[in-house]
Amino acid sequence: MISWDVLGAWLCAAMVVWIYSFAYRDNALYKLAEHMFVGTAAGYSIALALDSLNRVVVSPAVRSPGTFWTTSWHYLVPVALGILLFAKYSRKYYWLARYAVAVNIAVGSGLALRTVPIANIVRQITATILPLWGSDPVKVLNNWILVLITLGGLTYFLFTIFPRVAEGARPSPTYRVYRSLYYIGIYGMMVGFGALFANTIMTRVGFLISIYLIYIQPEAWAATVAAILAAIAIILGILRKR
Amino acid sequence: MSEMSALSSLEKILGSKELLYTLLLLSVILPILHPLGIPVEISRRTIDVYEYIETNLRPGCRVYIEVYYEVAARGELEPNLIALTKHLFDRGCRIVYGSLSAFGVIAFSLFKSMAADVLEGKEYGRDYVYLGYIAGGEAATASLARSIKGTISVDNYGNRLEDLPLMKEVDKATDFDLVVIVSSGTDIFAYYVRQWHTPYGVPLLFACLSVIAPSIEPFVGAKQAVGMLVGQRSAAEYEVLVGRLGLGIASMDAQSTSHMLIVAFIVIGNAIYWRRRISSKRGGSR
Numbered sequence: 277m278i279s280w281d282v283l284g285a286w287l288c289a290a291m292v293v294w295i296y297s298f299a300y301r302d303n304a305l306y307k308l309a310e311h312m313f314v315g316t317a318a319g320y321s322i323a324l325a326l327d328s329l330n331r332v333v334v335s336p337a338v339r340s341p342g343t344f345w346t347t348s349w350h351y352l353v354p355v356a357l358g359i360l361l362f363a364k365y366s367r368k369y370y371w372l373a374r375y376a377v378a379v380n381i382a383v384g385s386g387l388a389l390r391t392v393p394i395a396n397i398v399r400q401i402t403a404t405i406l407p408l409w410g411s412d413p414v415k416v417l418n419n420w421i422l423v424l425i426t427l428g429g430l431t432y433f434l435f436t437i438f439p440r441v442a443e444g445a446r447p448s449p450t451y452r453v454y455r456s457l458y459y460i461g462i463y464g465m466m467v468g469f470g471a472l473f474a475n476t477i478m479t480r481v482g483f484l485i486s487i488y489l490i491y492i493q494p495e496a497w498a499a500t501v502a503a504i505l506a507a508i509a510i511i512l513g514i515l516r517k518r
Numbered sequence: 519m520s521e522m523s524a525l526s527s528l529e530k531i532l533g534s535k536e537l538l539y540t541l542l543l544l545s546v547i548l549p550i551l552h553p554l555g556i557p558v559e560i561s562r563r564t565i566d567v568y569e570y571i572e573t574n575l576r577p578g579c580r581v582y583i584e585v586y587y588e589v590a591a592r593g594e595l596e597p598n599l600i601a602l603t604k605h606l607f608d609r610g611c612r613i614v615y616g617s618l619s620a621f622g623v624i625a626f627s628l629f630k631s632m633a634a635d636v637l638e639g640k641e642y643g644r645d646y647v648y649l650g651y652i653a654g655g656e657a658a659t660a661s662l663a664r665s666i667k668g669t670i671s672v673d674n675y676g677n678r679l680e681d682l683p684l685m686k687e688v689d690k691a692t693d694f695d696l697v698v699i700v701s702s703g704t705d706i707f708a709y710y711v712r713q714w715h716t717p718y719g720v721p722l723l724f725a726c727l728s729v730i731a732p733s734i735e736p737f738v739g740a741k742q743a744v745g746m747l748v749g750q751r752s753a754a755e756y757e758v759l760v761g762r763l764g765l766g767i768a769s770m771d772a773q774s775t776s777h778m779l780i781v782a783f784i785v786i787g788n789a790i791y792w793r794r795r796i797s798s799k800r801g802g803s804r
Binding site (some may be wrong): 300394481483 | 535539542543546547550590592593594615620623624649650652653655656657671672688708711712713715717727729730731732739740741742748750751755765768770772773776777
C-alpha cells in the first residue's frame with residue numbers, strides 16, 4: 277500500500293524535474309507543473325489569509341464575545357475596510373473601495389515616514405563619513421574607496437549635465453574633478469552590479485543544489501521516470517511542430 | 519578565415535544553453551554523489567555573528583526570529599535558521615518565531631521537521647513559541663513592536679498567548695535581546711530597521727539570500743544590524759561553528775564546482791570575444 281507521504285515525495289520529485297525541463301524546452305509536463313504550482317500557491321495563500329482572519333477576529337469574537345468587545349473591538353475597523361475593497365466589483369458602489377485604499381496608503385506612509393529620515397537617510401549618510409587618515413592602511417584604503425565611490429555615484433546621478441569645455445581651451449579643475457568622480461561612479465556601479473550578478477548566480481545554484489538534495493536525491497527513481505517523461509514530452513512537442 | 523570559422527563553431531557549441539545546463543547539472547550532482555571535501559574557511563563576517571551571540575546573550579535571554587521565506591529559498595535560509603536556533607538554544611535562549619509572510623507557515627513546519635534534533639527536549643510554550651502568519655506588512659511590524667498580544671491573541675496552533683509561559687514574559691520589542699530576520703525578501707529587513715531598531719534600539723541580525731545581500735549591506739555598514747549571514751556559504755560556516763553539519767555544508771562542494779564551471783564559461787566567452795575583436799581590427803586595418 278502506497279502512503280500519501282510516499283506519493284507526495286514522488287510528486288515533489290516529478291514536479292521539480294518537470295519545472296526544470298523548461299530550461300531545455302517548453303513542454304506539456306512543464307505546463308502541467310506550472311499550472312499546478314500557481315493554482316496551489318494561490319489557493320494556499322487565500323486559505324492562510326482566511327485562517328489568519330479567523331484566528332485573530334472570528335474565533336475570539338465567537339469564543340469569548342465579552343473579552344473581544346472590551347479589548348479587541350478595534351479589529352473590526354480593518355475588517356470593515358477590507359470588506360469595502362470588494363465594492364470595486366460594483367459599478368454603483370465602487371467608490372467605497374477608495375476609503376480602504378486611502379486608509380491603507382495613509383497608514384503605510386505615516387508609519388514609514390516616522391522613521392525613514394533617520395533609518396534610511398541620516399544613518400546612511402553618517403555611515404559614509406569616515407576617517408581618511410589613520411594607522412591602519414587597509415582600513416584607510418577601504419574608507420577612501422567607500423567615500424570616493426559614494427561621491428562618484430552621487431555625482432553620476434545628481435549632476436547629469438557635463439560641464440562644457442571650449443574648443444582648444446584647457447579643461448578647468450572643476451571639470452577634471454567632475455569627470456574623475458563621474459568615472460569613479462560608473463566603475464563603482466559596475467563593480468556593484470558584478471557583485472550582484474555573482475550573488476544571483478550563487479543563489480540560483482544554491483536553489484538547484486538544495487532542490488536536488490531535498491527532493492530529487494531521496495526519490496531518484498521517481499525523478500528519473502519524470503525526466504524520461506519530460507524528454508518524451510519535449511520530443512513529441514518538437515515532432516508536432518514539424 | 520579558417521580561424522574565424524573555427525571561432526564561430528566554438529561559439530555556437532558553447533553558446534548552446536542546453537550544453538551549459540547539462541554541464542551545470544553534472545557539476546551539481548557529481549560532487550554530491552562523490553564528495554570532494556573542499557575545505558570551508560570560516561569568514562570574519564560569520565565569526566563576528568557567532569561571537570556576538572556568545573558575548574551578548576546570556577541564559578534566559580529572549581530572541582525573536584522572523585521566518586519570512588518561501589519553500590524555494592529553503593536551501594539557502596533553512597540551514598542558517600537551524601544553525602542559529604541551535605546556537606541560541608545552546609546559549610539558553612528562548613525563542614519567539616513569527617511570520618509576516620503566508621509562506622512562512624510552511625517554512626516553519628518544514629524547519630521543525632528538519633530540526634527535530636535541535637528542538638528535542640525543548641518545550642513548546644516555555645522554550646519557544648510560533649506566532650504563525652501575521653498579516654499587515656510594515657503596519658503589522660510596527661504593531662508587533664508595540665505589543666504582540668495587542669496585535670494577535672492566539673499563536674499558530676490556536677493557543678491563547680496569555681496561556682503560554684514564554685509569552686507572559688515578552689510582549690514588546692524592548693523585551694527581546696536580539697531579533698533575527700531570516701528572509702528571502704528585501705523589504706522585510708527595512709521594516710524591522712524602521713519599526714524595531716530605529717525607535718526602540720533593538721539589535722537586529724540578518725540572514726538573507728546571497729542575491730539580496732548587496733541591497734541590505736548598507737544597514738550592516740551603518741551599524742543598524744549587528745551582522746549578516748549570507749546564503750548557503752554562511753550557513754555552511756555556521757554549521758561548522760555550532761557543530762551540527764547539515765544542508766549548508768553538504769552543498770559546498772557542488773557550489774564550488776558549479777562556480778568553477780561558470781567562471782570557465784565567462785573566461786572562454788571573453789577570450790572568444792576579444793580574439794574576434796582583435797581579428798576584426800587587424801582585418802580592417804589591412
